[in-house]
Amino acid sequence: MYSYLFRQIKRIIPPLSETERIALRSGGVDIDGQIFRGKVKKQYQLPLQRIHELDEIQPKVEHVLKTIGSQNIYPSIDIQKTLQTIAKEGLFGMIIDKKYGGKKMSVSTQSNLLTQISAYNPSLGVTVMVPNSLGPGELLQHYGTEAQKQTYLPGLAKGHYIPCFGLTGPHNGSDATGQIDSGTIEKDEDGNLYIDVTINKRYITLAPVSNLIGLAIHVSDPRGLLPEKSQEGITLLLLEKKNFPALEQSTYHIPNYSGFPNGTLKGSLSIPITNVIGGPAYVGKGWPMLMECLAVGRGVSLPATANASSKMVTTAMLSYIKHRKQFKIPLCKMEGVQEKFLKMFVQTWIIQSSVEYTNYILDTGATPSVLTAIMKQQTTERARQVLQDGMDIYAGSGICIGENNFFSKFYQAAPVGITVEGSNTLTRSLIIFGQGLNKSHPYIFPIVSSIEADDMDAFRKHWNGLMSHVAVNYITSLIPFSMNTQGRLALVTRKFANLSNFMALLAGGIKSKQVLSGKMADVLSNIYLAHSVVWYHEHFLQCTHDPIRDYCVDILCAEAEQSINDVIRQYPFPLLRPLLYPTSFPFTHMTGFSSTIFNQILNDSFLHAKLRENLYTKDESLEKFDLLDKLSKNDRRYKVLYDSIISVGEYPI
16 A cells, blocks of 8 residues: 555655755744644743843944934935944844854844834834845855855954845846856866856845945856866855956945835956855855845844834824824724724734744744744735824825824835845745645655655655544544634644645645645744734733733634635635535634724733833834823923924925
């Protein structure tokens, strides 16, 4: 029987490309593996002890924010002064090891600082974010030769080097390594190898101001000059601008008027092979290097910026709806506004909880690539919804640019987070579940690997495990052991694990079923976010039974339940659908508007304090709203301040 199964599965499974194989082997598995098993162990761990690094750098961050202000920083004649201000306070060296002059902060501290900076000035947040994620400091620390590290890391930490990393171009966006710039290996008169390449990169953050440039290109060796033919492929290079005058940085983009440096890299270059990050031995090894390091941007930087925008606008809107009147009553008394604001708060709370939980996971040393993809897609998407609902409430004041419009800079920047580090459409439809099924499922990849290795004993072991896994999750997906919030989440988890087993029958066909894959990604993401909320309340707030927690989890479960039912209705094997119908939700209990929850949010000072964590207290908008809250409505100053807030900005013709 096993031999027959072995042959049949070997016949139908598509071969894994080298790109897919690298992606599956990059990063690790954490709670996502438990979710695919259908049972998540209770997360009893307390958060890691926070060291006092945040207290140490906080005054420096505040100095930077006070000095630079809240306006767009590029284009500006003061851009170099701005960069030096950031560098002087050590904000370009957050991830760099202390032995190279950096600060080597914990993930939690990095995230908190980026949240604070981005909540005050989104364009400044992006400017600080890039040197502390992909490029190219993270690559140098992981793969650089010791000589490269000694040469460049101290300069990066001190801000002497302003880095960028050129990956995308006119013909390679989401498909980052598709039609990428190509170079060939050549040899000079002295026998030294170099790479001839014409580059055309765009959408490169910090490109207009960078003097240390990382590049990703495809290297070919038509003359057989490399030691091994297998070295052809994606290669990562490091160029110091002064050594490459032919490198053009003469044009820039305006990313939705977000006001951070972004531009192009062009030119025909001859680059010594010694400029390969990691040295000549790393020619052709660029893709796994990128896969390992992209997780920083996905899991830390972009979620921090999403956390920043959602927290800032929700906090400001909380005061705004108390004071702004229409029809002679405050907006907070109108149910239509209450419903919108409640959605804003819930999404913000989910983002904040998941950021804290993911920071904790990453600070343990874990490298969960599926979870970081979830965080990138979900936090930026949910932050966009927060901004959309907020704009509906802020109305005319929101769409008019002016000094008192606290909203517009975040609204303009939202599409940036949606697009960079892999578009959300791609991440949702192809990566989260597609990669997760192979990587995080306890048996799928081991079975495939045993077949590829022609290992019948390993195949038999993993197949038996899979059959047991399928039977247990199918049976338990029919049984709601408890109808409280925790029981509902457990049932959704079991149903997801069961449905994942049926989705695995599609094999390589999942790639073409992107609607189904996207909905399964939504379920996986919602389950992870729900566990984040539970963990956040238990370990950060020390409250195990809280209406806010239950409300957020119920909403996430309801969204997941709806997606599960959608997948079952659209499952492409009609003969198997009867097996799945009993595992669908006979009704999807959609958690609706709750005036009780809204009033708790409106009046609970503890919630307000948590919402304001990592926001810059000297922000002009927050200070105005805080003063408004303190003044009596009969005070003359109240009307003056109120009028200034709602007037936004007016300009002479």
